Amino acid sequence: MKIVSENKSFGGAQRVYEHDSDTLSCAMRVGVFLPGEAPTNKTTTLFWLSGLTCTEQNFITKAGAQKLASELGVVLITPDTSPRGVGVPDAEDSAYDLGLGAGFYLNATQAPWTKHYKMYDYIVHELPEIVSSISSIALDRLGISGHSMGGHGALTIHLRNPELFKSVSAFSPIVGPSEVPWGRKVFTAYLGDDRERWAAYDAVRLVARNQSGAEILIDQGGADEFLEAQLQPERFAEACRAEGQKLHLRLQDGYDHSYYFIASFIDDHIRHHIRELDRLTG
Amino acid sequence: MKIVSENKSFGGAQRVYEHDSDTLSCAMRVGVFLPGEAPTNKTTTLFWLSGLTCTEQNFITKAGAQKLASELGVVLITPDTSPRGVGVPDAEDSAYDLGLGAGFYLNATQAPWTKHYKMYDYIVHELPEIVSSISSIALDRLGISGHSMGGHGALTIHLRNPELFKSVSAFSPIVGPSEVPWGRKVFTAYLGDDRERWAAYDAVRLVARNQSGAEILIDQGGADEFLEAQLQPERFAEACRAEGQKLHLRLQDGYDHSYYFIASFIDDHIRHHIRELDRLTG
Secondary structure (H helix, E strand, O other): OOOEEEEEOOOOOEEEEEEEEOOOOOOEEEEEEEOOOOOOOOOOEEEEOOOOOOOHHHHHHHOOHHHHHHHHEEEEEEEOOOOOOOOOOOOOOOOOOEEEOOOOOOOOOOOOOOOEEEEEHHHHHHHHHHHOOOOOOOOOOOOEEEEEEHHHHHHHHHHOOOOOOEEEEEEEEOHHHHHOOOHHHHHHHHHOHHHHHHHHHHHHHHHHOOOOOOEEEEEOOOOOHHHHHHHHHHHHHHHOOOOOOOEEEEEEOOOOOOOHHHHHHHHHHHHHHHHHHHHOOO | EEEEEEEEEOOOEEEEEEEEEOOOOOOEEEEEEEEEOOOOOOOEEEEEOOOOOOOOOOHHHOOHHHHHHHEEEEEEEEEOOOOOOEEEEEEOOOOOOOOOOOOOEEEOOOOOOOOOOOOHHHHHHHHHHHHHHOOOOOOOOEEEEEOOOHHHHHHHHHHHHHOOOOOOEOOOOOOOHHHOHHHHHHHHHHHHHOHHHHHHHHHHOOOOOOOOOOOOEEEEEEEOOHHHHHOOOOOHHHHHHHHOOOEEEEEEEOOOOOOHHHHHHHHHHHHHHHHHHHHHHH
């Protein structure tokens, strides 16, 4: 682990680390915000998974989360969205929605993606261990959130690992990738044609088998340009209702898919995670 | 005036406009944040001048000012930092500190800069009129702030126009450009060798002739990499003391020159402008 950059922010430290990932077979960057107060056993740690085209930079420069995180003593962990570097394959046409910047938080099973594209294992297994080595960050109060592709990552990773990522929220998540253009394209490329294998990475389908005791918070902008074609949160709401999964889905009138939307409501999400972790670990 | 983009943000609207500037002889973009509440005669408007290499985007995406601006009903005006477009000259070596992105908020008198590089007139004369045509933005409660080169712009423009820009603050300003490398380079290029002509754009020298009734707020990061060579705020503090100009200079331990620093203290600056405008217009 080496520190690539460090900026004082709201009395805390916004760092970017670089480390060699065994899971992804490449060097990876990850943002770590450490609040001013030293971590205690009540410290909350929140993983943030970004959307298509993003790196570890988007959230830490644009979401404005450090202010409340510093006040409430929350550690923010912001990984990159795909493997990176020489030798890591990209989409042949360098499309924004496949390959680099589009890891989709899954483990690829198809060539040429299998060697590097294992973002699911990276987020679930490698990264928690990596960050727990920093500054005594504990993992007993760990939440996960994300935006768009990262909202998909947060929901699916929580539903499969509710004992590790105990609290969950999402902005504008891709809730049912099996049935929308972004998801069908990348699942076919990364996982092949067998739609049964897609279910493990599809929140709408997962919630039928894996409910969690957490209340899921989702914020969705009403003016989001991807709402109807790619996001369709009502499909997840319906699945949660059918299965008894607690969900708080908020439609935020007039908001779009940008970080302006995330910034406007990120404080609510931070408070949600603290409240849920208090309840679930109390 | 055409709207290039609009994003809902904290209940308000973060817009970017494009307009043809008569002063600069080119098309210019300017950010305008309109808080959720309609402007009233108590509405505060704050001009923000960005630093070297910036456009209208840096502040609106990174400073996190919209939250408090929306709560307190403050309009934020964020111009670009130089003329732009085909035909606008740049430094021969495309240096970051001369030409495009480095207008320095002055009126150039030397070739090849004279036609377009008139950012002083643009900010003082053209832009207030332009924005006053939007959504009944009034100019009777107008403040100015900025960062680095933009902090220089805010201080000098306020000291020369205290009846228009009544309140002022700055982050990490270049207070005495005549005596530091950034300033000597651009002043020589834009204004020529006669140092007497530089005084109108040098806050340390200006304050000897033009004091204002406002209290100037300056925040300076103690870990700023440009502090000693380019910024030297103590020279301005000394000049203000000698002339009886009210100044509140705060050295913020550990903070650098980045937008992480600005975000950490921008709320203090917004509150400073409101307090000063209340006092000065009360």
